[in-house]
Amino acid sequence: MALSFREISRNIWQTLSSIKTGVVLIIMVVILSAAGTVILQRPMTDAEDMQRAYSPQMLRILDATGLTDVFHTRWFVSLLILVSISIIAASVQRFPNAWRYYARPYKSPDETFRRILATKAQIPITDEERALSAADRALEELGFRPERIVRREGFSLFAERHRISEMAVYIVHTSLLLIFLGGIVDALYGWRGFLMLTPGTESAQVSVRNGTIRTLPFSIRCDGTGEETYSDGTPKRWWSKLAIVENGREVTRKEIVVNDPLVHAGIRFYQASYGSTGKLDHVLLTATPSTGTTRQPQEISLAPGQTVTLDSDTSVELAEFIPDYVVQDGHVYARSREVVNPAVRMVVTSRKTSRSVNFWLPEIPGIAENAASPYVFKPKDLKMGYYTGLQVSHEPGQWAVWSGVILMGLGLTCVFYIVHIRLWVVPVLDESGQMMLWVGGTANRNRDAFEQKFRKLIGRVQSELQPQETEAFEEQSTLFAGK
Amino acid sequence: MARARAEQQPATGTTLIVMVGLSIAFLLFMAFLNVVKSGPVLNEANLLYAALIFYAGAGALYLGFGVTATESYIKFASLATWAGLLANTGAVVHRWYEAGHPPFASLYEMLLSFVWTLAALTLVAEKRYGVKVIGTVTMPVAIVGVVLMQLLRSDVKPLVPALQSTWLHVHVTLAMLAYAACALSFALAMMFLIQDKMKTETFLAGTSLFTVGLYAAILTRFEKWGGLSVIAWDAENKSEVFLSRGVRLFVTIPDLGWMMLVVLAAVAAPLVLYLAARLKKDEGFLATANRAVFVSILLQTLALVFFVLRARDGQYPSLDADGLYPTTLAASPFILTGLVTAIFASLLYLLLLWRREDLEKLLPDSEALDRITYKTICIAFPLLTLMIAAGAYWANRAWGSYWNWDPKETWAAITWLVYAGYLHMRITRGWRGRRAAYFAILGFAVVMFTFFGVTYLLPGLHAYA
Numbered sequence: 001m002a003l004s005f006r007e008i009s010r011n012i013w014q015t016l017s018s019i020k021t022g023v024v025l026i027i028m029v030v031i032l033s034a035a036g037t038v039i040l041q042r043p044m045t046d047a048e049d050m051q052r053a054y055s056p057q058m059l060r061i062l063d064a065t066g067l068t069d070v071f072h073t074r075w076f077v078s079l080l081i082l083v084s085i086s087i088i089a090a091s092v093q094r095f096p097n098a099w100r101y102y103a104r105p106y107k108s109p110d111e112t113f114r115r116i117l118a119t120k121a122q123i124p125i126t127d128e129e130r131a132l133s134a135a136d137r138a139l140e141e142l143g144f145r146p147e148r149i150v151r152r153e154g155f156s157l158f159a160e161r162h163r164i165s166e167m168a169v170y171i172v173h174t175s176l177l178l179i180f181l182g183g184i185v186d187a188l189y190g191w192r193g194f195l196m197l198t199p200g201t202e203s204a205q206v207s208v209r210n211g212t213i214r215t216l217p218f219s220i221r222c223d224g225t226g227e228e229t230y231s232d233g234t235p236k237r238w239w240s241k242l243a244i245v246e247n248g249r250e251v252t253r254k255e256i257v258v259n260d261p262l263v264h265a266g267i268r269f270y271q272a273s274y275g276s277t278g279k280l281d282h283v284l285l286t287a288t289p290s291t292g293t294t295r296q297p298q299e300i301s302l303a304p305g306q307t308v309t310l311d312s313d314t315s316v317e318l319a320e321f322i323p324d325y326v327v328q329d330g331h332v333y334a335r336s337r338e339v340v341n342p343a344v345r346m347v348v349t350s351r352k353t354s355r356s357v358n359f360w361l362p363e364i365p366g367i368a369e370n371a372a373s374p375y376v377f378k379p380k381d382l383k384m385g386y387y388t389g390l391q392v393s394h395e396p397g398q399w400a401v402w403s404g405v406i407l408m409g410l411g412l413t414c415v416f417y418i419v420h421i422r423l424w425v426v427p428v429l430d431e432s433g434q435m436m437l438w439v440g441g442t443a444n445r446n447r448d449a450f451e452q453k454f455r456k457l458i459g460r461v462q463s464e465l466q467p468q469e470t471e472a473f474e475e476q477s478t479l480f481a482g483k
Numbered sequence: 484m485a486r487a488r489a490e491q492q493p494a495t496g497t498t499l500i501v502m503v504g505l506s507i508a509f510l511l512f513m514a515f516l517n518v519v520k521s522g523p524v525l526n527e528a529n530l531l532y533a534a535l536i537f538y539a540g541a542g543a544l545y546l547g548f549g550v551t552a553t554e555s556y557i558k559f560a561s562l563a564t565w566a567g568l569l570a571n572t573g574a575v576v577h578r579w580y581e582a583g584h585p586p587f588a589s590l591y592e593m594l595l596s597f598v599w600t601l602a603a604l605t606l607v608a609e610k611r612y613g614v615k616v617i618g619t620v621t622m623p624v625a626i627v628g629v630v631l632m633q634l635l636r637s638d639v640k641p642l643v644p645a646l647q648s649t650w651l652h653v654h655v656t657l658a659m660l661a662y663a664a665c666a667l668s669f670a671l672a673m674m675f676l677i678q679d680k681m682k683t684e685t686f687l688a689g690t691s692l693f694t695v696g697l698y699a700a701i702l703t704r705f706e707k708w709g710g711l712s713v714i715a716w717d718a719e720n721k722s723e724v725f726l727s728r729g730v731r732l733f734v735t736i737p738d739l740g741w742m743m744l745v746v747l748a749a750v751a752a753p754l755v756l757y758l759a760a761r762l763k764k765d766e767g768f769l770a771t772a773n774r775a776v777f778v779s780i781l782l783q784t785l786a787l788v789f790f791v792l793r794a795r796d797g798q799y800p801s802l803d804a805d806g807l808y809p810t811t812l813a814a815s816p817f818i819l820t821g822l823v824t825a826i827f828a829s830l831l832y833l834l835l836l837w838r839r840e841d842l843e844k845l846l847p848d849s850e851a852l853d854r855i856t857y858k859t860i861c862i863a864f865p866l867l868t869l870m871i872a873a874g875a876y877w878a879n880r881a882w883g884s885y886w887n888w889d890p891k892e893t894w895a896a897i898t899w900l901v902y903a904g905y906l907h908m909r910i911t912r913g914w915r916g917r918r919a920a921y922f923a924i925l926g927f928a929v930v931m932f933t934f935f936g937v938t939y940l941l942p943g944l945h946a947y948a
Contacts, residue, residue: 019911030897037890037937183886192884238644258644259880270883271644292622333690390882398885405872412865448854 017089025083032079036070043069043209076437077187084180102166105147107158109424109440118441119451121458127467128427131437134464135425137256142457144423144442157425165444168414175408182400190395195269198277198387202245206392218246220269225388227274238274240388273389278337280304281322283344284380285361287316290373299380302346313351314374316359320345322417327364342382348373420444423428423457437461500544500559507540507563527581530574531595535629537567538602542622546776548724554845557615561606564618567625568602575599586654588646591632591817595657598628600663608667612855616845619834622671627823631816650877657870662930665902666864669927671856672920678849679917683836684757686767687776690832694779694825698747700940701821702740706802710735711743713794713815715801715808721812726803734799734808739790746786749779750825773836787822817939853916856923857909864902871895894933901926 003011015021039062040053050059050068059068066073106113114120125131132148135157139146144159156398191216193206202221206214223241230236237257244252244264254262261270286297287310300308302318309315309336326335332343346359360368361379369378431437439458443450514532541563548556575595578586586592605621608614676686706712712733715724724732752775760768791812798807812819835842846852874892875885886892905922908914914922 019907023904023907026900030900033888033893033897036888037893041888060566235644237647259648259650259877261883268883270881272883300917393883395884399881401885402876405875408868409865409872412868416861 013089013093016086017093017401019090022083022086022090025079025086029079029083032070032076035067039067041068041069041071074186078182080180081184084137084177087173087177091170095170098166098170102163105158105163105422106152107147107424108156109426114426114428114440115437117442119442119454120438121454122428122430122436122438123458123465125427125435125437128435130434131427131465132425135437135439135461138457138460138464139186139423139425141460146425148421151426154427156427158423160420160422162418162420165414165418165420168411168418171411172408172415175404175406175409175411178404178407179401182397182402182404185397185400186395187397190393190397192391192393192395194272195220195390195392196387197240197390198289198385199224216267218244218251218265220390221245222388225274225386227386235274238271238388240271240390242269242390264394268393268395270391270393271388272391275387275389276339277385277387278323279385280323281383281385282306283318283321283382285377286380287375287377290376297378310447311374315349315351316375316377317347317349319346319347319358325364326365330366332364332367339384344379344382346377346446348375350374365449419450420445421450421453425461437465497555500556503540503543503547503563505557507536510536523579525573525575525577527574530570530577531629531632534567534570534574535600535626537563537570538598538622538625538629541567541618545616545618545622548616548619557618560618560622561609561615564602564622568599568606571595571599571602585652587652593655594628594632596659598625598632600659601625601628604663604667613847614671614674614855616842617670620831623827627820627827631819633865642923645881648877648881650873650880654870654877656872657873661863661866661870662934664859664866665898665927665930668856668859668863668923670854671859672923672927674846675849675856675920676853676917677835677839677842678846678852679920681917683839684760684772686832686835687753687769687772688757690828691750691752691757691776693828694750694783695747695754697821697825698743698750700936701818702743702747703940705743706735706816708737709739709741709744710737711739711818712736712802713810713818715799716811716814718809718811724808729813732801732804732808734801735808736793736799736810739793742786742789746779747780749782750777750829751773752779776829776832776836780826780833783822783826783829784826787826790818790822819937820935849916853919856920860902860905860923860926864899864906867895867899867902871899890937891933894929894937898926898933900927901929 040050042050045053047451054062062068068073070076109117120453121174123131132155136146139157139159144161146157146159149158149454191208193208195203195206197203199219199222203217204216204219206216208214213392216465221243223243225240226238227235228237228239239255239431241255242253242262243250244262252262252264254270256262256269258271261268263269280303282301282303284301286299287294288297289311298310300310300316301318302308307315307317322334322343322345323331324336324340326341327333335341343364344361346361348357348359349355357369357373358367359370359373359375359377361377363370381416421443423443424439426438426440428436428438439461441450441454442455470477511533514529514536521531526703544556544560545564547553548560578595582588582592586595593881601621602625605618608617654849691909696896702713704712712735715732715734717724741804753772756768756772756775760766760772794812794815800807807922847855871892873893878887878892879885888932901922905919909919
């Protein structure tokens, strides 16, 4: 017999909302995530390291199955979506019941309920009304606010606390779904990239993680950047002075450091790194005329390609900077890009004689023409250019994630520490026709602690009742005594 | 054989207590004499040394109880733990003051915080939960922790920019508390299994399996021709030797690999004998298995001693560079921890074997332990959740993204899922007793992998701890 559409859809629903499905899906997530930590993942590991770690065939299989970038493959994301659907289905299936339980409190217990309830006690009483008021007082002393319930046979009391606890589990699951939603939104609509700026430059281009270039609707300008180090050289602080320029106008300014980003229009700029561009920024020198006058040495600063006038006749230009020089066959070469052995070539020009002299610092024998220069230069300082590395990100889904986290905190507090307690007090007649006060209660968690509270309540009720019995006794005894 | 042994050494309670008390006093006095000559008395190193002495005393008394079952030991052991905790707190405060930040920035500082937490939790477990024997487990671990600290570089390391955030303190504090709660739940689950009358042979198989796992992990460093490769150490700069950025230089200590292989066989022997006993239905194998555990402890100690001696002196060749390089214990904290833990686990098994009835009398009943385990996980789970959340928020501020699927992050999430699974099975499916205990033990195994396995076996961004 073919299954009807209704039956099929019901089967699917049953499977989706069952706990077994949830558990199986979660185990699959765990196995795949673990695989993603053990197998080298692509964007983080260099292609060379990948090729060194795995044989070509293995690498081909891993790439084909997506195991080299597990967390971004379609099937992993689908798995997470399936987990979300399973949570939703399980919650939706159980919610109506829980809501009925939550929205319609059971205030007046019938006989069957009273019989099967686990935590209960019966106290013999003489007067129904007095007994109820005694119980009322006892409940209030323990911090409850009892309610009088009208029944066919008379009155009863009902007190409860923290009904929200029944909903706690749904709060936790909703928060989890919120977090997943945020993650999915970020995966689809968010992006992350990198931007390098040197002081004085401005840019709107960000090189995004996946290799493309993204142009921002505004540009960001670096007004300065720097590094502070500890005495042993480890970096202490990286800072950048940034400004946002939109439509030609400066909109915001901020000095950022690591852990304190600049946020504008939902885009965040993080101080990620700092480094030398390898290019010279400027040199500081003192210039003294070589033919002895008593003029003071001038302090000048030369940037690459910059010309500075020393006097009415002479000017000097910074023509070449070699970070790590080496001399071979009468020529000066750069051995590396690291500033190990710096050399600077300046061209000193005399207008009168229109002669240019190559002044080298340090004075390289055989190449430098320092003796012929009208000025002698002494080096004071060398300032390299530095860049600031900014991490740029746009994560629209993060608000869902943070709200989910806060909600989960509240939900978990509810689940573990907030207990729904219900207490009933009903005057009944037992089998022998004796009047009794039936007291019963439930707690949805921490039942052993609740049992103790219940015993305390019974004790309280009894002590509240006792003066009445003593009163009744005293009345009787005065009756007798007065006789 | 175990019984005869116990009857041979009927040490009286007071003798050991007096001996321990005198040793503590003596050591403190000697230390005081030494110290009073050189500088301030209450500095971090001295306080730590005092803590070590007190923890050693407490450990000796707890273990003394383990051997002779004299209950009065526990009381004095508690006192010694209190004294040690006081000294430890002084050391923490001093370190905090000197460094300008809470002690979380280096392995040395993490050990300092961890040892403090262990002592605090021991006392909490004793007072609040009435589990007085927990010191037999925690004190030796604390002693190992303090000893390890003496071997590591202790200069105040300045924080690199990424670590200069209050969120660091929040995240790491939560992590320590969460992991400590998980460790406690593990110990309680183990105690439950004892009270639930799980057979001693099953514990034998479990311990043997665990130590086999540890030695297998150590043997991932087995080098061709029988050496064991460890990280080289630059004594001048007091740091590991790097070939290039992020790539450490490994040297090979010859013959140590063979030694570890032999010990692996020795720790596997009890497991093999246990399986033989099950298959052949012959109890005789079990007696041999217990003797094999005892022998394996001797061999493990030998391996540890060899490792320590070789690591401390000697220059070794490397497969990646020319010349000989030294190494040190500080360069191989995980191997050292693994060796010590294996010995410790084997000793705990012997404690169970020889003193099971006394333990069962001292521990709460199985139902209570089951409930307390659940309650402990009810504390651990929210802490885990908050730890992950704080870590994500901090990562967002420092690196621009709250989740990177970094191995440490991923395994933290897996840990969270496992404990969520425990709670689900318990609340929704009513799992109690044995099944719940197994789940709790699985959870802690995942915690240990997240904490040690990820750093030791897998690479990633979480290079700080």
